[in-house]
Amino acid sequence: MRQRVVINLLIEQDDGTVLLVRRPAGEASAPKQYEVPMRRLQATEDPAAAAGSLAIEFLKPLLPPKLVDVASYVDERHSPTHYVAICYKIAAKSVLPRNKLPERYTSYQWVSLSQLHQYSLSQSALLLLNLSQHQKLTDESAVKTADYADKKTSSITIFSDGGSRGNPGPSAAGFVIVAADGQVLSEGGEYLGLTTNNQAEYHGVRLGLEEAIRLGIRDVNFKIDSMLVVNQLNGLYIIKNRELWPIHERIKELSREFDRIKFIHVKREFNQLADRAVNKILDYEKRAINKV
Numbered sequence: 001m002r003q004r005v006v007i008n009l010l011i012e013q014d015d016g017t018v019l020l021v022r023r024p025a026g027e028a029s030a031p032k033q034y035e036v037p038m039r040r041l042q043a044t045e046d047p048a049a050a051a052g053s054l055a056i057e058f059l060k061p062l063l064p065p066k067l068v069d070v071a072s073y074v075d076e077r078h079s080p081t082h083y084v085a086i087c088y089k090i091a092a093k094s095v096l097p098r099n100k101l102p103e104r105y106t107s108y109q110w111v112s113l114s115q116l117h118q119y120s121l122s123q124s125a126l127l128l129l130n131l132s133q134h135q136k137l138t139d140e141s142a143v144k145t146a147d148y149a150d151k152k153t154s155s156i157t158i159f160s161d162g163g164s165r166g167n168p169g170p171s172a173a174g175f176v177i178v179a180a181d182g183q184v185l186s187e188g189g190e191y192l193g194l195t196t197n198n199q200a201e202y203h204g205v206r207l208g209l210e211e212a213i214r215l216g217i218r219d220v221n222f223k224i225d226s227m228l229v230v231n232q233l234n235g236l237y238i239i240k241n242r243e244l245w246p247i248h249e250r251i252k253e254l255s256r257e258f259d260r261i262k263f264i265h266v267k268r269e270f271n272q273l274a275d276r277a278v279n280k281i282l283d284y285e286k287r288a289i290n291k292v
Helices: 047-056 113-118 123-139 145-151 197-215 227-233 242-255 272-291
Strands: 002-012 018-022 038-040 066-075 081-091 107-111 156-164 169-178 184-195 219-224 260-265
Touching (some): 002 047, 047 066, 047 081, 066 123, 081 123, 107 113, 156 184, 156 197, 156 272, 169 197, 169 272, 197 219, 197 242, 197 272, 227 242, 227 260
Parallel strands (some): 002 081, 156 219
Antiparallel strands (some): 002 018, 066 081
16 A cells, blocks of 8 residues: 655634635546545655645745644545645635635635535645644634624524434434534534434434534524435435434424524534544443443
8 A cells, every 4th residue: 555645734814713724626536525635645755844835835824824734635536646745734814815826726616614614625635624623722722602692693504413322322412513604613422322324323423412502593594414314304215213202203393492593414423523423432431341
């Protein structure tokens, strides 16, 4: 398997939007997909200097890029390649001052985290944008309650997920509540014990609704990667599994607390924030059991 070290640059505006650039249609890797600006690191290059030169391709930086994280992933779509991605971050003004994009890209978009599901993203973008969101959560250890009053009338999105390792098996549910500007208002989850995937998915919805009610949110778009759960909650499918009846009734009861609620199906790759919350809980419980 080939190995490559690359530099990725998260360019972020004051409003929280990030720059995505699009690959040409004829590219062997990620054709016509959007990604975070990147370039290969040469063997003799200093990563910080490489990040600085990448920044200059897109804007006139006032400050040098800041190291965010280092991640690795395997791209299996063509010839399998193991990538080590060194991720930097830099602030930008509202427009790109450069008149021309680097030749390896055809267009660009400023995108908020809540809009990512509208774009075809490369594997690296999905990973690195999740890292960026995690960094934001780490830097901002708490969001003041007063902030919610300004956002609860805005367009709010709740991403929820549930997973069972074994189906049935050890299970967890998680949610992430995101404002229109991409700011994460709240996230959480719960270890459920031995249940099924469908039960865990429903509990993710329950937890998200309970937290939204606590925050005073009354208008919400709910995004879930289970088509079955979405169609059941929208009344398109009959619920035949009796084990789901109690939690479904609880969700109906909670839903009455909202002025508007919409359940929307999204692909799994666009639900990574909630998926990460679920796996974090399951990994923690696994480690705790192994220590006993």
